[in-house]
Amino acid sequence: MDGFDEQTALKSPTGATLNLLHRRPEGKARAIVQINHGLAEHAARYQPFAQFLSKAGFAVFAHDHRGHGMTVAPDAPLGTFAKAPPGKAWEKVIADTLAVNEFAHEHYPDTPLITFGHSMGGMIALNFALSYPHRQTALAIWNSNFHLGLDGRIAQGMLALERMMRGSDTPSSLLPKITFQNWGKAIKNARTDFDWLSHDEKIVQAYIDDPLCGWDASVSLWQDLFAMGFRGRNTKAFGRLPRSMPIHLVGGGQDPATNKGRAVTWMAKRLQAEGFTDVTGRIYDGLRHETLNESAPPGALGAMQDFAAWAIAALNRADQNPLSSKGSA
Numbered sequence: 001m002d003g004f005d006e007q008t009a010l011k012s013p014t015g016a017t018l019n020l021l022h023r024r025p026e027g028k029a030r031a032i033v034q035i036n037h038g039l040a041e042h043a044a045r046y047q048p049f050a051q052f053l054s055k056a057g058f059a060v061f062a063h064d065h066r067g068h069g070m071t072v073a074p075d076a077p078l079g080t081f082a083k084a085p086p087g088k089a090w091e092k093v094i095a096d097t098l099a100v101n102e103f104a105h106e107h108y109p110d111t112p113l114i115t116f117g118h119s120m121g122g123m124i125a126l127n128f129a130l131s132y133p134h135r136q137t138a139l140a141i142w143n144s145n146f147h148l149g150l151d152g153r154i155a156q157g158m159l160a161l162e163r164m165m166r167g168s169d170t171p172s173s174l175l176p177k178i179t180f181q182n183w184g185k186a187i188k189n190a191r192t193d194f195d196w197l198s199h200d201e202k203i204v205q206a207y208i209d210d211p212l213c214g215w216d217a218s219v220s221l222w223q224d225l226f227a228m229g230f231r232g233r234n235t236k237a238f239g240r241l242p243r244s245m246p247i248h249l250v251g252g253g254q255d256p257a258t259n260k261g262r263a264v265t266w267m268a269k270r271l272q273a274e275g276f277t278d279v280t281g282r283i284y285d286g287l288r289h290e291t292l293n294e295s296a297p298p299g300a301l302g303a304m305q306d307f308a309a310w311a312i313a314a315l316n317r318a319d320q321n322p323l324s325s326k327g328s329a
Helices: 043-055 092-106 120-131 147-166 180-185 201-211 219-231 236-240 262-273 299-319
Strands: 006-011 019-023 031-037 056-064 113-118 140-144 247-252 279-284
Touching: 006 092, 019 043, 019 092, 019 262, 019 299, 031 043, 031 092, 031 279, 031 299, 043 056, 043 299, 056 092, 092 113, 092 120, 092 219, 113 299, 120 140, 120 219, 140 299, 147 180, 147 219, 247 262, 247 299, 279 299
Parallel strands: 031 056, 031 113, 113 140, 140 247, 247 279
Antiparallel strands: 006 019, 019 056
């Protein structure tokens, strides 16, 4: 558990026992960063980021989402959020995220919180903010694709058919072909099928060797991802989110999962068109999907430093905004 100080089995109102990791800040906490990990991985992979943030004065909390890592729930085997109606189990994921948010605020009262998410975690982060707009001061969405459009609707139709034919809790045989497998093929001279994640061969190999990474998600989990993706671009859903909230988007110019960062740029423009006044973004031209695990310039450390600089500036702006929140319900 290098990089984290504490490991807690947190009971969620949903019935899940969440594997929750915590890193204390060096000195007084300037803010909390609540990390939401991506699909087919787990929170412990964010140890280097947690260690960096701690040295920069941030408290860090990261948990394994339902169907991931060491979190357990009676209705969430590995690869499935929950047994629920199509596209509805994500609501339990958001409820679990709220339980972590409340736990974090109990440990650091009156401390601003930044909700951070990578890839699937970015979808969770945005959907959490849409459901609980005053539980964070700022929002960071990294390497997430909300630019779904017609292709997304076609994928939903494929999943509905697959659910009818094969059931909801079985691994999808269709979606990996148009996502993970296609993304792997997009990398020229790839050493492995997962080189699309990072240029760092050690990181990629560790991911491949990790039994809690790289598995095929269930039909129902994919349905939940698309449900969150479409909600995360919906004008009506944005209604309760403060337009002055600092929102930071990051992508990689060599990331096939976000169409080489174009989906991230599209989302930034959409948020600005919706009236959000503090949207910043960065596309790292030479990076792939896992910005926090990259060796190509500026590397993971450079991206972490950029995040800390944005976070500190965003917190300063929020302090000057009377509508800013420090985690009130």
